Amino acid sequence: MIVTIDGPSGVGKSTATRELAARFGFEYLNTGSMYRAVALAMHRLGVPTSDERAVGAALAGVRVEVPLGRVLLNGADVSGLIRTPEVSRGASEVAVHRAVRLLLVASQRAAAVGRDIVCDGRDQGSFVFPLAECKFFLVADARVRAERRAAELARDGATVSVEDIHRDQETRDHRDTQRDLGPMRPAPDAVVVDTTTLTTAEVVERLENIVLAVR
Numbered sequence: 001m002i003v004t005i006d007g008p009s010g011v012g013k014s015t016a017t018r019e020l021a022a023r024f025g026f027e028y029l030n031t032g033s034m035y036r037a038v039a040l041a042m043h044r045l046g047v048p049t050s051d052e053r054a055v056g057a058a059l060a061g062v063r064v065e066v067p068l069g070r071v072l073l074n075g076a077d078v079s080g081l082i083r084t085p086e087v088s089r090g091a092s093e094v095a096v097h098r099a100v101r102l103l104l105v106a107s108q109r110a111a112a113v114g115r116d117i118v119c120d121g122r123d124q125g126s127f128v129f130p131l132a133e134c135k136f137f138l139v140a141d142a143r144v145r146a147e148r149r150a151a152e153l154a155r156d157g158a159t160v161s162v163e164d165i166h167r168d169q170e171t172r173d174h175r176d177t178q179r180d181l182g183p184m185r186p187a188p189d190a191v192v193v194d195t196t197t198l199t200t201a202e203v204v205e206r207l208e209n210i211v212l213a214v215r
């Protein structure tokens with residue numbers, strides 16, 4: 001069974017995805033971390049993330065794997081290095097490039113073969129897994145999303161203002177909705193859940209009930 005959870009930045013996708021996967025004993029695929037790893041690779045190589053041609057050329061030397069919730073870049077665990085605002089911006093820029101999307105979409109599809117899996121991202125239900133049995137699209141008030149992300153970063157020891165995060169998320173979400181390949185949008189058969197006033201536990205419970213009904 002494939003369950004997809006899409007939506008904009010800071011809407012609570014990754015926590016809901018992880019918890020839902022744990023409840024059903026499914027695997028968990030956080031596709032944003034793959035775009036983040038590509039951005040980190042480009043930063044390390046000195047390749048500007050907005051330069052489609054240069055990023056495309058450098059991709060040959062980039063291998064991203066996501067075993068058991070970790071992110072490996074060319075075999076090395078970079079899970080702890082990809083949540084910075086700089087990598088967030090880079091991920092948003094590389095995610096527009098066709099070559100990057102085609103590479104990562106292929107490995108996302110390969111990761112799901114023969115597995116029960118919950119995948120989160122922007123295009124999982126609308127593009128990567130059009131036949132997924134259960135699709136969700138989470139939405140929430142923009143200010144609340146920025147506050148959630150700020151709290152998350154604070155837990156990791158970083159101090160970033162809610163205003164800066166809000167501006168950053170707006171830019172990223174806009175870029176995500178405007179690109180040609182795999183733009184962010186709800187699949188026609190996705191259940192849209194507004195998480196603005198819900199706790200994580202409430203979101204997970206709501207999704208869980210729907211998955212149980214479909215299963």
Ligand code: C5P
Nearest residue numbers: 031032033035091092095121122123172
């Ligand atoms: O979900 P997360 O914020 O970690 O994703 C980082 C960036 O990767 C997003 O801003 C988005 O541009 C891109 N992304 C994407 N498609 C996905 C997942 C993430 O374009 N399926």
